[in-house]
Amino acid sequence: MTGVRKTVIVGGGTAGWMAAAAIARAIGTEHHEVCLIESDAIGTVGVGEATIPPIQDFNAFLGIDEDDFIRETKATFKLGIEFVNWRAPGHSYFHPFGVYGRDFDGIPFQHFMLRGLKDGVAADYGLYNLETVAARAGTFARTAKGQTVGYAYHFDAGLYANYLRRYAERRGVKRIEGEITDVTLKPDDGFIRSVTLKNGTVVTGDFFIDCSGFRGLLIEQALKTGYEDWSKWLPADRAVAVPCSAPSSDILPYTRSTARDAGWQWRIPLQHRIGNGYVFSSAFISEGAATDALMANLDGEALAEPRVLKFVTGRRRQSWVKNCVALGLSSGFLEPLESTSIHLIHAAVIRLLGMYPKSGFVPAAIDRFNREMEADYTTVKDFLIGHYHVTERDDTPFWAYCRNYEIPDSLKARLELYRSCGQVMPTVLELFKDTNWFAILMGQGLVPDDYHTIADRLPDDELRLRLDEVRRQVAARLADLPHHAGYIAKIITP
16 A cells, blocks of 8 residues: 555544544645545434533544534533432432542542541532532532533534534535445455445545444444444343423533433433433333333423434444444444443544554554553443442342342452452543542442551541541532523523
8 A cells, every 4th residue: 555545434423523523633634535424314323412521622622612512512511420229229429520629648539538437527428529519509610719620511412413524524524425335345455445325436445434333334244343242241232212301491510310120311401402311121121111211201391202222232343454443333332321432432533543544554553553442442341330230229130130240350350459448540541530430339339448548647637627628628619600501501692
């Protein structure tokens, strides 16, 4: 190969247009042709409406004005996720995007909280985190008392894809309307040569990015990569979704996840509606019963007919094969419990830009990309399994199954470490840090046996003073925050 002069993106939606926008921004289209093929006749999943904080970095990389983005995508702000009925029926807890307190003597604040809780001098640990108390109060601002608040967004995924499409097309990305009917491989090396559209048009390329969704048109149907099935640990294989109406005066600044008999229900508040869905296992409940349960638990009038999505949790055995990279659902699927779907696209796109082929395809770079994507998916998988497995629930067959199945060795090691000293020691590149694991595992009812030994160095009186000071600082910052709906309204009508 003499060089990579043309990249063909197969499929639009969030993944396709995130890739197109990022390539146009980073590499440009002056000397490198970028085209995206999508068909209006083929729908997208379009329910990935909740995100995590790194999405801010992606938008900033593109140079997107945040207020413009909020207006155009009907977005709201997200401080974290409330989990209802996960530990036990009637119990709830919050996974915030910000940290608890501040680190002391080189160790995370959670260890001082754990000591305080054991000694009876610490209050509800949520009081040491601004995002938690702000979510409870329904308030939000991007800064409070001059300090940044941890947040992400809820947005309309279809509007976001259209927003990125306009961005990419202004920068030279060419959109081709059409449905692909055939993929041609080179006979000598098995690389993709071209794709053929239903109307007979042949589109050639040097580099192909598969954003075709669950079917994996290139990565699986053409290149036969194989799929690693994780459904024995994440048994949900269906989701029924429906939007409903919502009052604009009461927009919650967080996602809610409510455990149901055979899975869980999401609630995602946007400016113009609430997104709802029931993620469930068809081995434990029928599609009809799941749909009925969802429709009976809406906060407003349904705005469309409910639709059922089918999936198998897992990942492609390789995300990059020959001259093809899979992004989004083509690469794998981990249910939206922690809103990681769009982040995994973001992480793959940024990683891809750093390894983008120029004069040819380097096996070492491809191997590195695949190893890092495997690590991303595996660590998120373990984090999600923790929600299901670490529970007191066994009141339905689904929850009894989740509580008692054999978990991966990698998660066993993390849980053993956490039980012993209240930390999991994630690597630098891992998405979820000690604070995230602490929020989930404590919320699910797993209290560590001990904490870091440095936390014992503080005298009792000083520990009490430090804990009290953190709570006072959080309360002072909370007083600075306006009502979330009012904050959104000022952005919409500046």
